[in-house]
Amino acid sequence: MLPEYLSQVKKLVKDKMLKSISNNNKIEEAMAYSALADSKMIRAGLVFASSETNKNISKESIITLSSAVELMHTYSLIHDDLPCMDDDNLRRNQPSNHIQYGEANAVLAGDALQALAYEIIVNDNFxxxxxxxxxxxxxxxxxxxxxxxxxxxxxIENENNQSIDIKKLDDIHNLKTGKLIECAVMLGQIGSSLESESLNALRDFSSKIGLAFQITDDILDVTQIESILGKNKNSDAKNNKLTYIDIIGLGEAKLKANKLTDLALNSLNQSNINNIDKLIEMAKYLIGRES
Amino acid sequence: MLPEYLSQVKKLVKDKMLKSISNNNKIEEAMAYSALADSKMIRAGLVFASSETNKNISKESIITLSSAVELMHTYSLIHDDLPCMDDDNLRRNQPSNHIQYGEANAVLAGDALQALAYEIIVNDNFxxxxxxxxxxxxxxxxxxxxxxxxxxxxxIENENNQSIDIKKLDDIHNLKTGKLIECAVMLGQIGSSLESESLNALRDFSSKIGLAFQITDDILDVTQIESILGKNKNSDAKNNKLTYIDIIGLGEAKLKANKLTDLALNSLNQSNINNIDKLIEMAKYLIGRES
Structure with missing residues (x-):
């Protein structure tokens, strides 16, 4: 069952992060505050799920690469929440990093999380x-x-741009969200013996679930309550950013997320890759999730 | 002659940066604005000078590693100049990055410069x-x-701390400035066959010139004009940060910088490392420079 699988992933990744951030100083405290706060760890889950198809990687290294992606994602959230960016004060069900530690420390904690993502990869033992x-x-x-x-x-550049179309919105989110999701899936293939055709199928799968994930984010922003989301509702509206809901409506947005997921699953199913069950579960979870 | 040597280094590193930052979008423009602005490129010079003692590294790779250090240094300057940090509006003789591109883009340009530093290393051909x-x-x-x-x-934490002593100030600058200067010297030894005793001598040398460099920075802030410094004078005073001049006075600060440099040169001269001329010249340049 996927939630159980993700729970195990979260436990392993949190343990690794705890070992990597020793809490000896205020910057480490600020880093741990955001990195260890409760989150879905979807990107870590994708590294794990992808690695189920890869016999050439150790459990320890899967944990390392998952942690690296989550550290990177956490840094991006801290910086995105800053007043000069999206100015959000709630994240992972707690005050945003700059609310808790001040703007200077939030910038620095993000910077150090990025450095740490690379550091833990080079220090992996396997x-x-x-x-x-x-x-x-x-x-x-x-x-x-x-x-x-x-x-x-x-x-951010397209705040207040009311003429943005669906193609442009796709482009933005393919970069902002999709690239790291694709990266997570491909990190699960480090050392793998998959041929380029299979790797391309995985890339296609991941770029499509990445976009479906972001559309679902927009849907949840409309349909879910803030305490379950764990972050500010209506942040995009506040910043005059158009969402999928604004442009194509809630119904069409749901259809688009479902269609992208179907296409993603087709790519996987038509490939020769074995052990894709967890990737399929993750894809379905991404559009069925509650937060 | 050292200035000529540094000019050559600067040209090579700028060429590499120009190739690495293609100026296709606003973030690349903001990155290039700060990275390619005229600067002393001391850290690149130290990678080069250190590599003179190392026969196992190609010219191209020295350029790569020098560029990586300069990209990293540039990112740190952009973030340090932000209003929530030191709030400086002049850097490298031009408006600071956030003055030119806005705070959000300055944060992002810094973030991307850090990523690029790692990216160009992994993509080095040699x-x-x-x-x-x-x-x-x-x-x-x-x-x-x-x-x-x-x-x-x-x-930043010690802004307004008027009871800071010389030991604490040394600690701060060993971290803030010294670590990257030591890193630059050690990057010049990538692949080198030096024994650990010699590498330790280089570490000792670099940590001492790193501190001497920072003390000289404080001295120049008092003795040099802003147009030659290329950055805001009295930034520390504005932020209520004590400098070496505040704590030990101008005369003692000069003596301390000279003494550290002498000790650094002793470490080098007493080692068995060959071809240390450029490192010696760099150490002398760091305390004799005009900006």
Missing amino acids: LSSDDKVNAINLLSKACGKNGMVFGQYLD | LSSDDKVNAINLLSKACGKNGMVFGQYLD
Whole structure:
């Protein structure tokens, strides 16, 4: 059952983070505050689920790579929540990092979380150097100027842009959210012997579930209560950002998320990859989740 | 002659940065704005100078590692200049990044510069995977929660602390400035065959010149004009941060910088390392510079 699987993933990743952030100083405290706060750890779950198809990676290294993705995701949330960005004061059911620790420390905690994501990969005990280099290549590209950071720029740049269309919205979220989700799936394949056709199927799968995930985020922002979401409702409306609901409506948005998930599952099912059960469960969970 | 040597280093590193930041979007524009602005490139110079003692590294890889350190340093300057940090509006003789591009883009440009530092190392054509892993290990540790970021935290945390002593000030600057300077020197040794005793001598050398560099910064803040410094004068005073000048006075500060440099040079001269001329010149340049 997936929630149980994700619970196990969360426990392992939290243990790893606890060991990696020793809480010796205020910056580590601020890092741990956000990284260890209760979250769904979807990206870690995707690294694990993807790695079920990969016999060439150790459990310890799966935990390392999952933790790296979650550290990176946490840094991006801390920076995105800053007053100069989305100015959100609630995250993971607690005050945002800059509310708790001040803006300067929130910027620094995010910066240090990014550095730590790379640091724990290079210090993994089981990955080969080639594997580490491949993992850092995936992660740095996904998170950089042509990936997640660029997506966040576009997201903010298009505040107050009321003429944004669905194609543009897809582009923004493919970068802002999709790149790291694709990265998570591909990190599960570090060292794997899959052929390029199968890897392409995984990339196609992950880019589609990444977008479905973001559309579901927009849907939940309308349909779910704040205490279950654990973050500010109507943040996009406050910042004059158009969402999928604004552009195509709630019904169409649900259809689009479902269709993307179907297409993602088709890509997987038509591939020659074995042991894809957990990836299928994750894809279904992403659009069926409550927060 | 050292200025000529540094000019060559700057040209090579700028060329590499130009190739790495393609200016296709606003974030790349903001990254290039700060990274390519005229600067002394002392850290790149230290990678080069250190690598003169190392026969096992290619010119291209020296350029890569130098560029990575400069990208990292640039990101730290952009974030340090933010209103929530030191709130400085002049850097490298031009408006600070957030003055030119806004706070959100400055945060993002810094974030992307950090990612790019790692990305260009993993994509180097000549370093082995082991070398890349070693380089990223050095860089991520130097810049993270127990290095540069922690130093910047302490620096801000001690604003308004008028009882700070010289030991504490040394600790802050060893972290904030010294860690990345030591990292630059050690990156020049990637792949080197130096024995641990020699590497320790280099570490000792670099930690001492790192502190001498920072003391000289404080001296120049008092003795030099803003247009030559290229950054705001009296920034520390504005933020109620005590400097070496405040605590021990200008004369003692100069003596301390000179003494540290002498000790650093002793470490080098007493070691068995060959081809240390450029490192010696760099150490002397750091305390003799005009900006």
